[in-house]
Amino acid sequence: MKHNVLIIGAGGVGHVVAHKCAQNNELLGDIHIASRTLGKCHAIIESVHDKGSLQQPGQLQAHALDAMDVEATSALIRATRSDIVINVGAPFVNMSVLEACIQTGAAYLDTAIHEDPAKVCETPPWYANYEWKRRQACREAGVTAVLGVGFDPGVVNAYARYAVDHCFDRVDSIDIVDINAGSHGRYFATNFDPETNFREFTSTVWSWENNAWQANAMFERRKEWDMPVTGKTTCYLTGHDELHSMSQNLGVPDIRFWMSFGEHYINVFSVLKNLGLLSEQPVRTARGQTVVPLEVVKAVLPDPASLAPDYTGQTFIGDVVRGRKGGKPEEVLIYNVCDHAACFDEVGSQAISYTAGVPAVAAALLIADGTWDRGTMANVEDLDPRPFIALMNRMGLATRIRDAKGDRLLDPVTQVARKERVAVRANAQ
Known part of the structure; x- marks a missing residue:
């Protein structure tokens, strides 16, 4: 049907x-x-x-x-x-x-x-x-x-659930890392709707730490992450949607979201914010017109869809999950790498x-x-x-897992089926 x-x-x-x-x-x-x-x-x-x-x-x-x-x-x-x-x-x-x-x-x-x-x-x-x-x-x-x-929110939530259910006896922390190592060649642009993009970063950064909400300022906390394909990248603690459900549903004491930002982006963002141009509150111009500054900035920036033809490089998004398995400390990375040019070629x-x-x-x-x-x-x-x-995995976003056994494709349905076949053979013997 x-x-x-x-x-x-x-x-x-x-x-x-x-x-x-x-x-x-x-x-x-x-x-x-x-x-x-x-x-x-x-x-x-x-x-x-x-x-x-x-x-x-x-x-x-x-x-x-x-x-x-x-x-x-x-x-x-x-x-x-x-x-x-x-x-x-x-x-x-x-x-x-x-x-x-x-x-x-x-x-x-x-x-x-x-x-x-x-x-x-x-x-x-x-x-x-x-x-x-x-x-x-x-x-x-x-x-x-x-x-x-x-993807975030969404796929990273699924990665977290998979790790909690199948990789650990106890999960102590989940760090979601989002890195865009691509280049679109424009002086300044946002990768998705500018209004939505800027609203994420103009106020309190909420993270879930020690089973409670922790408030920070944007760009206050930074950390270098060394990830497959994208390598060492500086990321900043950022508030994000998925923390607000995962914190309530997974029983994990520490859940944080980290996003990469270049110095140029931070500088332009800071100027716009300090000038009041990222405000969502209406203002009246000298000519008596009422405008929302953030909507004006959105109107003059490139449409994110227009960046696609010239975009090169890769994105990395994944969950770094730490906890204990069999009484020993364990760390698992579940992630995806996506190529800008390949996406443009396909769709x-x-x-x-x-x-x-x-x-x-x-x-x-x-x-x-x-x-x-x-x-x-x-x-x-x-x-x-x-x-x-x-x-x-079959639709263009392959998931990989890196743990003590190495770095490989994560194909949970095939792996479960394989385990079931092994169990059947063992019972038959």
Whole structure:
């Protein structure tokens, strides 16, 4: 049975999601793309056809939509007979789209946490402020809602769950490391929506340490990480979505998020912030116009999707997990490396968008085949990570694991099957 998909959002991640849905349309069926800007939807559809991404002949259709309008979104879900909604729009529309899914019974997926446009860095855990308040409504409606199923948040949550369940007797710490070792050749640009990007870094940095929330300032704590492919890179402690669910769900006392920043990015960011140009609060100009400084900065910066043709280099994202196994200390690294140029060759995107978009489609496939279709709300670490990791291995995001046994591909489904065959042979003997 095919499951029609409605993609909300036509930015860089929406571009990748559309291509990956097209590559799997034997199961996912008709693909609908909705955005305020209809032209962006048509451009994505043209790209899907140009790249020959359709697995088999199928429908791709563009729609104009204000996703803040719950009734309009519900009507579009019904009109397109969409079973799965992949929300990759601005984080401000999450709760509206989620409500439309609850009203219509469609499954809901997103890649980032909800935000109030007038608030930055609310009291943690952030999911408790919005999404988790609708958990009971999802359960009562039988609606599957998988929150934060990009890469970070998303895949890193699955890596953490896999490590907790299969690599350790006790996990003491998880450090999520996100390194972009690529170059786009522009003077200054952000790799995803500038407004969302800057809002992450303009206020308190929350981390989970000693089973409590720890507050720091941005760029206050730094650490050099030596990782496969990207090598030694300076990263900074950063607040991030996944900490706010993993801290509540995994029982691990220390969970931190580290992201790489070059000195040039830090300098430009600091100037913009100190001038007040990253403020989300409206100001009045000398001509009497009311503007939001952050929205003005977004308007003058390059569209992240436009960076793709010239992007070179790799990204690294992974979990460094420490704990004890068999009474001895153990460290495991579970990670992915993605190449910017390879992503552009395949779907016309850069690796930042690719790593966020592919997992959302993998999750849609797992809902469509029933594996993750739970009829309630879940964060990624609430779900079995093994089919998710195995599916992404085949979709372009291979997962590797480095531990005392070496560095190798992590293929949990094959490994489990192999163990079961060994057990059967042993019992037969």
